[in-house]
Amino acid sequence: MDLSSFSAHQLIDLLDRQELSAADCVGYFLARTDDQNPELNAFLTVAHESAMDQARSIDQRRQRGETVGRMAGLPVAVKDGICTEGIRTTAGSRMLEEFVPFYNATAVQRLLEADAILIGKTMMDEFGMGSSTENPHFGNTRNPWDPQRVAGGSSGGSAAAVAGGLAPLALGSDTGGSIRQPAAFCGLTGLKPTYGRVSRYGLIAYASSLEQIGPITRSAQDAALLMEICAGHDPSDSTSAQRAVDDYTHQLDSDIQGLRIGVCRDHFGTGLDSEIGVALQEALNVLQSLGAKLVDIELPHASHAVAAYYVIAPCEASANLARFDGVRYTRRAESSSLDQMYSRTRSEFFGQEVKRRILLGTFALSSGYYDQYYRKASQIRRLVKHDFDTALAEVDLLVGPTTPGTALPIGQWEDDPLSMYLADVYTVSANLAGIPALSIPCGTDANGLPIGMQLQGRPFAESTLLQVAHQYQQQTDFHTRRPD
Amino acid sequence: MSCEKATIIGLEVHVQLDTQSKLFCGCSTRFGAPPNTHICPVCLGAPGALPVLNRQALDLAIQVGLALNCEIETNTKWDRKNYFYPDLPKGYQISQFDRPICANGYLDLIDPEAHFADRRVQIERAHLEEDAGKSSHDETGAGGSSKIDLNRAGTPLLEIVTRPDLRSGTEAKAFLTELKLILSNLQVSDCNMQEGSLRVDANVNLHLAEGDRTIATPIVEIKNLNSFRAVQRAIDFESERQWKQWQEDGRTIDQAAKQTRGWDDESGQTVLQRTKEDSADYRYFPEPDLAVVHTTVEQRETIGKKIGPLPSQQRAELISAYSLSAYDAGVLVQQGRRFVDFFETIARPLDDGKLVSNWLQQEVLRYLKEQQADIDQFPVSTEQFIAFLKLIQSGKLDTSRGKAVMQKMMEQRLSLEESMEQLGIAPVEDDELAAICRQVIEENPDIIQQIREGNTKAVGNLIGQAKQINRNVDPALVRKQILNFMKTG
Numbered sequence: 020m021d022l023s024s025f026s027a028h029q030l031i032d033l034l035d036r037q038e039l040s041a042a043d044c045v046g047y048f049l050a051r052t053d054d055q056n057p058e059l060n061a062f063l064t065v066a067h068e069s070a071m072d073q074a075r076s077i078d079q080r081r082q083r084g085e086t087v088g089r090m091a092g093l094p095v096a097v098k099d100g101i102c103t104e105g106i107r108t109t110a111g112s113r114m115l116e117e118f119v120p121f122y123n124a125t126a127v128q129r130l131l132e133a134d135a136i137l138i139g140k141t142m143m144d145e146f147g148m149g150s151s152t153e154n155p156h157f158g159n160t161r162n163p164w165d166p167q168r169v170a171g172g173s174s175g176g177s178a179a180a181v182a183g184g185l186a187p188l189a190l191g192s193d194t195g196g197s198i199r200q201p202a203a204f205c206g207l208t209g210l211k212p213t214y215g216r217v218s219r220y221g222l223i224a225y226a227s228s229l230e231q232i233g234p235i236t237r238s239a240q241d242a243a244l245l246m247e248i249c250a251g252h253d254p255s256d257s258t259s260a261q262r263a264v265d266d267y268t269h270q271l272d273s274d275i276q277g278l279r280i281g282v283c284r285d286h287f288g289t290g291l292d293s294e295i296g297v298a299l300q301e302a303l304n305v306l307q308s309l310g311a312k313l314v315d316i317e318l319p320h321a322s323h324a325v326a327a328y329y330v331i332a333p334c335e336a337s338a339n340l341a342r343f344d345g346v347r348y349t350r351r352a353e354s355s356s357l358d359q360m361y362s363r364t365r366s367e368f369f370g371q372e373v374k375r376r377i378l379l380g381t382f383a384l385s386s387g388y389y390d391q392y393y394r395k396a397s398q399i400r401r402l403v404k405h406d407f408d409t410a411l412a413e414v415d416l417l418v419g420p421t422t423p424g425t426a427l428p429i430g431q432w433e434d435d436p437l438s439m440y441l442a443d444v445y446t447v448s449a450n451l452a453g454i455p456a457l458s459i460p461c462g463t464d465a466n467g468l469p470i471g472m473q474l475q476g477r478p479f480a481e482s483t484l485l486q487v488a489h490q491y492q493q494q495t496d497f498h499t500r501r502p503d
Numbered sequence: 504m505s506c507e508k509a510t511i512i513g514l515e516v517h518v519q520l521d522t523q524s525k526l527f528c529g530c531s532t533r534f535g536a537p538p539n540t541h542i543c544p545v546c547l548g549a550p551g552a553l554p555v556l557n558r559q560a561l562d563l564a565i566q567v568g569l570a571l572n573c574e575i576e577t578n579t580k581w582d583r584k585n586y587f588y589p590d591l592p593k594g595y596q597i598s599q600f601d602r603p604i605c606a607n608g609y610l611d612l613i614d615p616e617a618h619f620a621d622r623r624v625q626i627e628r629a630h631l632e633e634d635a636g637k638s639s640h641d642e643t644g645a646g647g648s649s650k651i652d653l654n655r656a657g658t659p660l661l662e663i664v665t666r667p668d669l670r671s672g673t674e675a676k677a678f679l680t681e682l683k684l685i686l687s688n689l690q691v692s693d694c695n696m697q698e699g700s701l702r703v704d705a706n707v708n709l710h711l712a713e714g715d716r717t718i719a720t721p722i723v724e725i726k727n728l729n730s731f732r733a734v735q736r737a738i739d740f741e742s743e744r745q746w747k748q749w750q751e752d753g754r755t756i757d758q759a760a761k762q763t764r765g766w767d768d769e770s771g772q773t774v775l776q777r778t779k780e781d782s783a784d785y786r787y788f789p790e791p792d793l794a795v796v797h798t799t800v801e802q803r804e805t806i807g808k809k810i811g812p813l814p815s816q817q818r819a820e821l822i823s824a825y826s827l828s829a830y831d832a833g834v835l836v837q838q839g840r841r842f843v844d845f846f847e848t849i850a851r852p853l854d855d856g857k858l859v860s861n862w863l864q865q866e867v868l869r870y871l872k873e874q875q876a877d878i879d880q881f882p883v884s885t886e887q888f889i890a891f892l893k894l895i896q897s898g899k900l901d902t903s904r905g906k907a908v909m910q911k912m913m914e915q916r917l918s919l920e921e922s923m924e925q926l927g928i929a930p931v932e933d934d935e936l937a938a939i940c941r942q943v944i945e946e947n948p949d950i951i952q953q954i955r956e957g958n959t960k961a962v963g964n965l966i967g968q969a970k971q972i973n974r975n976v977d978p979a980l981v982r983k984q985i986l987n988f989m990k991t992g
């Protein structure tokens with residue numbers, strides 16, 4: 020059986036009916052990873068032994084007729100910025116090259132409690148700071164659709180693993196588009212949940228007020244499953260919402276007749292690749308044919324979102340990364356004084372982009388600059404949120420592009436961080452506003468590269484986004500297409 | 504040069520709050536455990552770990568705020584204070600910058616001995632923050648490694664900041680003494696300076712008035728103050744030093760940077776540590792991992808009910824209800840709330856505050872000091888104490904023999920009856936005393952004659968004889984009775 024093209028739901032069916040053992044399932048994906056990872060570089064760490072042990076134990080429990088979890092035997096890949104007990108977690112940084120957490124992130128713990136099998140940790144931009152998973156310490160992750168191109172980032176390893184069939188589904192994290200953009204580049208479904216929907220406990224922080232853990236999958240249906248497992252209040256995360264989790268799967272099948280879809284025409288103008296514009300228009304037609312109504316809306320402050328994001332995120336990062344000082348659990352450079360230990364450790368083990376953002380953030384928070392940068396960015400953030408509140412009072416969700424273009428050739432952004440930042444133009448707003456946002460494939464460009472469509476909804480209305488995505492995926496086959 | 508010189512002092516007091524667990528994690532706050540045994544991912548600053556507020560710490564902070572007449576912030580928030588130090592695990596401290604839990608309060612200082620005028624000290628703010636760990640370095644110079652103990656990291660601290668309202672080392676010491684008394688009475692902190700659960704920094708400068716012009720000298724922050732006495736001495740030293748400095752260089756607050764000086768207790772001097780140019784920019788910004796905390800009126804009222812009478816109220820109460828002097832009331836209240844309770848339980852039925860106060864101040868305090876015990880550990884129950892003082896009050900037991908009885912009660916933990924029996928003391932009944940007095944009058948007509956002629960000292964001889972008949976008689980009562988009988992014949 021070629022399991023690599025199966026969705027998580029199809030695999031769970033086979034596993035539940037015991038037509039496929041967990042050991043065979045996991046064995047298959049591990050073997051495929053061993054075969055393809057050297058080229059794709061999707062995984063930083065593959066947990067061969069623990070995954071096989073876990074799989075065999077699930078098979079034994081099944082044979083004994085014991086109840087098993089909802090994801091029993093299903094392999095899952097987890098972004099390396101999410102802590103996994105006993106499995107090295109580097110966040111893509113040389114700094115944490117030898118860090119083995121002694122606790123699981125809550126999202127991981129919930130996966131394990133559902134008997135999912137953790138097959139490995141996926142590549143990412145260092146600490147999530149980047150949009151291409153071109154990692155100065157651990158190499159570039161390649162896009163399975165075209166190995167000369169990036170898989171996107173920062174959750175590029177998770178996207179490449181799922182698109183390449185090395186894992187049926189994966190967890191990523193999204194600070195400014197880090198789930199949605201690689202999902203778009205790799206023809207996958209990727210959801211950034213509402214801020215507070217999924218616990219951040221165990222997510223190595225880049226920008227705490229912006230980021231969420233979320234699913235990267237082959238379908239909206241698989242994303243719904245992963246959300247049902249991982250979402251929900253966590254007493255260990257003070258910012259997690261005390262609010263029941265919807266039955267996303269149940270709502271997938273509701274029709275979207277009469278649903279009001281907002282379209283921001285500004286997002287279809289300059290800067291957007293024309294092929295993406297065409298694909299999106301066709302997708303809107305499909306949604307219209309399903310009974311949705313299109314409404315023009317405006318997001319007047321959206322054009323300032325990238326600027327605000329690139330102040331707030333580095334400010335938070337400058338503090339979040341201060342703990343990597345050579346004193347505990349990180350690597351430590353040879354030094355003869357305390358100041359030297361700090362400067363050498365941080366100079367040697369952080370990459371360029373991380374240092375750039377730490378410097379940006381440190382500067383922006385400095386005495387005399389705070390009002391000009393952090394405070395102003397926070398004000399813009401409130402305006403961006405207000406724009407969404409206003410628009411989403413009129414419509415049920417917004418539809419637009421995920422990215423201005425499709426996957427770029429490797430190396431394109433190497434010396435041009437500003438272009439890389441600007442490519443986040445459609446995704447950062449949802450992080451600033453804390454609303455849920457989903458990317459699904461809606462076409463391919465002339466090079467055969469996937470195009471992503473972004474759905475943004477009201478806070479905690481993940482169910483609406485997943486429902487619309489699922490209904491769309493019932494009418495189209497973009498999500499079932501595989502590279503080659 | 505002729506001018507009026509005033510020393511201007513503001514204090515920053517860090518109080519470790521006596522919670523079961525740390526401010527943002529479940530680890531124990533117990534002092535003295537082996538290094539790095541009370542730690543978890545959160546207080547280690549492990550990647551991915553997140554803080555969760557300990558509501559008990561917030562409640563204690565509110566309690567202190569209310570006791571210091573502060574306004575309690577209804578939407579208090581958290582901020583990151585960024586600086587690098589090896590015992591600061593996250594590279595930032597979670598603190599409160601612009602919306603501290605308590606602000607705009609005051610504490611009134613009244614010195615019964617009038618060493619200084621009554622003074623209201625404004626409390627600018629009191630905010631919560633997490634403590635850092637402890638570093639220890641190889642001080643032999645052999646280049647050994649430095650060690651870090653993170654047991655203390657994350658322990659809740661309340662930083663109380665006064666306005667520059669204090670005017671002398673004596674006042675500063677009085678303020679700290681009163682503050683400590685309030686905190687101990689509230690049981691929010693053990694205020695142990697040796698264990699670091701109470702730490703004080705003082706900001707000091709001079710205001711010099713020349714005619715209608717006031718000049719301020721540069722502000723100095725004094726650190727390393729390890730006792731209230733050190734605070735007092737350091738301020739007095741610094742006041743003198745700044746005066747000399749001013750006479751030498753005439754530099755005002757605008758012409759010199761703020762200095763940090765450390766107090767050296769041995770040499771009795773402050774020593775320059777750093778000037779403001781090389782002090783840190785803490786780059787405060789809102790802590791994104793913690794939500795704004797809303798406090799409600801009901802919550803504040805519930806906490807307010809737990810506060811009980813403050814020391815100033817207790818002093819006033821003792822003075823008016825028991826007719827104590829301000830000095831006596833001060834001494835009793837200074838011993839803490841439970842000591843005052845002990846006093847009141849005894850003084851109420853006896854209706855003689857002064858008598859009770861004297862016995863407590865002399866015998867009881869002496870005993871507690873010797874034993875290094877507090878009133879909860881005092882071996883004599885209030886019932887026994889009342890029975891004892893009733894004997895004293897009625898004259899059935901005289902003061903000097905009373906002290907011997909109390910000694911036995913305290914030290915051998917005997918009951919009142921047992922103590923008196925062991926000492927061979929039996930109270931003398933009224934008719935027995937009368938009989939003894941009549942006997943000595945009859946047997947000593949000469950002495951009676953001397954007394955009648957005005958030699959009142961001769962009564963002493965009769966008292967001596969009375970004591971030979973029964974050594975338990977109270978000399979004062981014998982004197983009174985004899986004189987009485989002589990009058991009535």
Ligand SMILES: [Zn+2]
Nearest residue numbers: 528530543546
């Ligand atoms: Zn802890």
